[in-house]
Amino acid sequence: MRALWLADVLRDAGLTVFEVPGWRTRGADGWGPVRGITCHHTAGSRTSRDADEIRVLLEGSESAPPPIAQLYLSRSGAWHVVASGTCNHNRVGWGGPNEGYGNDALLGVEAQHSGGTEPWTAVQYQSYVRGVAALVRHDAPGWAVTTGRVAGHKEHQPGAKFDPTFNMSTFRANVSKEIREWDVVSPEDIDKIANATAEKVWARKVTLPDGREVTMGTIMRWLDSAQLDTRNKILAAIAELTPPSGGIDA
Numbered sequence: 650m651r652a653l654w655l656a657d658v659l660r661d662a663g664l665t666v667f668e669v670p671g672w673r674t675r676g677a678d679g680w681g682p683v684r685g686i687t688c689h690h691t692a693g694s695r696t697s698r699d700a701d702e703i704r705v706l707l708e709g710s711e712s713a714p715p716p717i718a719q720l721y722l723s724r725s726g727a728w729h730v731v732a733s734g735t736c737n738h739n740r741v742g743w744g745g746p747n748e749g750y751g752n753d754a755l756l757g758v759e760a761q762h763s764g765g766t767e768p769w770t771a772v773q774y775q776s777y778v779r780g781v782a783a784l785v786r787h788d789a790p791g792w793a794v795t796t797g798r799v800a801g802h803k804e805h806q807p808g809a810k811f812d813p814t815f816n817m818s819t820f821r822a823n824v825s826k827e828i829r830e831w832d833v834v835s836p837e838d839i840d841k842i843a844n845a846t847a848e849k850v851w852a853r854k855v856t857l858p859d860g861r862e863v864t865m866g867t868i869m870r871w872l873d874s875a876q877l878d879t880r881n882k883i884l885a886a887i888a889e890l891t892p893p894s895g896g897i898d899a
């Protein structure tokens with residue numbers, strides 16, 4: 650498969666996304682099923698430029714043929730989509746959550762970072778968390794990635810690789826939290842949704858068994874003033890009304 654949705658998914662998460670020309674056809678087709686994500690850092694210089702880092706991903710390095718990874722994350726927090734097919738960012742792992750899996754089952758994210766003691770800026774780290782959370786959350790054919798299968802390269806090839814320099818357990822916890830909070834709605838928003846829904850329900854026209862067409866609002870007013878047995882008849886009549894096929898919005 651090709652992950653042609655990469656740019657859209659990251660953009661929909663509110664992230665800044667650049668599409669490296671040719672990404673839709675870059676990397677071998679037939680990638681996947683994808684089981685996990687490998688987090689890397691580029692180990693470039695502290696003052697590296699995006700263009701130079703991306704050139705390495707496109708041209709390859711001494712240890713890996715191109716393309717090296719599907720995604721590149723700048724120090725600025727911006728994402729660059731490099732490839733949609735299989736890339737060459739790691740070996741078949743001998744450790745970590747993706748042990749036994751290699752490039753044909755793993756997506757690679759290369760973050761612009763020199764390694765060593767360089768601190769991760771909040772803007773880049775938060776974008777790393779947000780972007781990976783968006784990818785984990787995404788649903789697509791050939792894509793079966795969970796938070797538990799987000800691994801650091803250093804976990805995947807222990808003893809041989811040391812990237813990224815941040816703690817991967819913390820990173821996975823951050824990704825989990827991000828996903829949990831994704832669809833949380835504020836009490837104010839819930840009120841708005843409830844009111845808007847009530848208005849729609851109120852305005853909905855229904856045809857009574859005797860052929861009269863009235864709004865739900867009218868029926869509610871009848872219910873308010875009706876005697877108990879009348880009220881029960883109205884409720885029974887409502888229950889018999891055939892619901893519209895498309896729900897209240899139809």
Ligand SMILES: [Zn+2]
Pocket residue numbers: 688689690738802810812
């Ligand atoms: Zn790496």
